[in-house]
Amino acid sequence: MNLVALPVLVPMMTALVLLFLGTRPTLQRVLAIGSFAGQLVIAVMLVGRSWDEGVLALPLGAWVAPYGIVFVADLLAGLMLTLSAVTILAGAVYGVIEMPGRRSHPLRLPLLQFLAMGINLSFVTGDLFNLFVAFEVLLLASYALLTLEADDWDVKQAFPYLALNAVGSTVFLCAAGLSYAMLGTLNFADMSARAADMSGDPRLMALGLVFVLVFGLKAGLFPLYFWLPHSYPTLATPVAAVFAGLLTKVGIYVLIRMCTTVLPHDMSALHGLIAWMSGATMLLGVLGAISRNFIRGILSFHILSQVAFMTLALGLFTPLSVAAAIFYIAHHIIVKSSLFLVGGVAALLNRTDDLNRMSHLWKATPWLGVVFLAQALSLAGLPPLSGFWGKYLIVVEGLAQREYWLVGASLVASVLTLFSMLKIWLAAFWREEAEVRVVREDRRWRPLTVVAGAMTAISLTIGLGAEPLLRLAGRAAEMTLDQEGYRDAVFGLRGKSLEEGIPGVLPVPLPGDGAAAGGEFLPFPGGTP
């Protein structure tokens, strides 16, 4: 069994089995959590192999690269797979502790597995149409999770999310059609080869704009974000943590993949557009966060301003800033989902997450306070916590490129982030309101704090030992920016993955000199339409 296919196959098979175990909650939970742990192990192994061997490609069914479906895992994909496995594992464990016995919904764990399948497929897929399928799998799972345990009010909030994402997916389908018409292929490697040939063509710019529209919507960039901060707070805590950590980051990942691997690197107008959209998102997101007065609302708005840091790093588009974007994704997924978990524990203790009616938490549970403070300061980017390193690199690169306004916006956004985090701290933890009671008899808060604390430990490790992860992010950025290497791996020119996976495959004709080698197999005799 090839390692590259497992991140998709394992959650799919587990989900199917879990669907039949609805009446056996204990067995269902053990199996689901075991499967998530297994996915984490697979992802870490993929990172290790990709570090040693470069880009790993698996042509499915022995259909060689430009014609068949290819799964590709490079270091960036492996890193994203690892982060998604960690986050979903934490969310599942938290959900199991929070809802003991038969109280939890029997469909939540299977749907989380389907969500994992969609997310993982979008990380390992090597062509645009499978990416569309992966997005639909993860979106349908997310629609179902959004309305699974919802009351009247929650369902209303789900409607804009659903409508906007459904329309976004349809525009994505049109984008796939456009790429096929322009480039004659949907395979990322083949697309990059043909796009490189028409470098400087204005049609490429149009295609890039459509990509920014589609994936900017998924990521929650400036004019396209308003579906996010209203729908996320309606979710149950563990599901909200998974959504907040992962869903927007899939959009960012694809945006990075498109800008680095597929489109030519000389499209500075497109990169500038992404950078300026990020600047606007940053400020508006953090202002929205200040305007909210309940923990999940504040955290949901913060997703926007934090996502903008990653796209700003991508927009600056130097090898170091792409590495900073990757590092920032790793930092943000862990910090944001653990903050949602902390918010959930706090809401459990005070029986509400409305800041006007919370208090006493510092006295009641100092450890929860420590965990919250560490993650909040990390989100704001104070050294030596994990958020600092990503922001530092972004600011350094921004200054080097003389983007003073954007750097200024990012610094203002950081200060305002700190301000809104302190708002939670002062109201929920520090204040001592006589009539508010802390419900400590509910024993669940201790193990739940441990789950949030474990995520915090990972984030502290990232912050204090930033060097190895920075090296990893640097290597991953190098690998995605190296279009030649990606193509060689996918077309099987390095031979490693092909010979190992499928013995006896014929040598592949190069797409470049296709007329000479095996021209009768090309779908378009005489070139692209």
Add this chain to the structure above:
Amino acid sequence: MQADTAVLTGVLFAVALWLVLQRSFVRILFGFIIFTNAANLFVLMMSGEPGGRQAPIMEPGVNAVDPLPQALILTAIVIGFGVTAYLVTLLYRLFLDGRTTDARELFADEPDEREKSK
């Protein structure tokens, strides 16, 4: 062939957009359905004219339509069907909850923040 398909796709997109921007759920739903179908037609149109094209596994000289967009559209139709089915049930639930199909009425008396007491 190309020109009239282009006009048809444009009209479909325009109609879909107009419907999606309406206040009634049912119209939004129909707008979405037309939108997905317009996108499918768009992908088909993008594959170009069939004349002279050739499938990768056929003998040279045989005229055939490019099969890839057809496969893609088939997948997209199935996915669009699933999303539409979900949307119908969601809108039915919204109608049962609010006893209205008017989006503005549904979101009218919304409190600024919700006081959750979970």
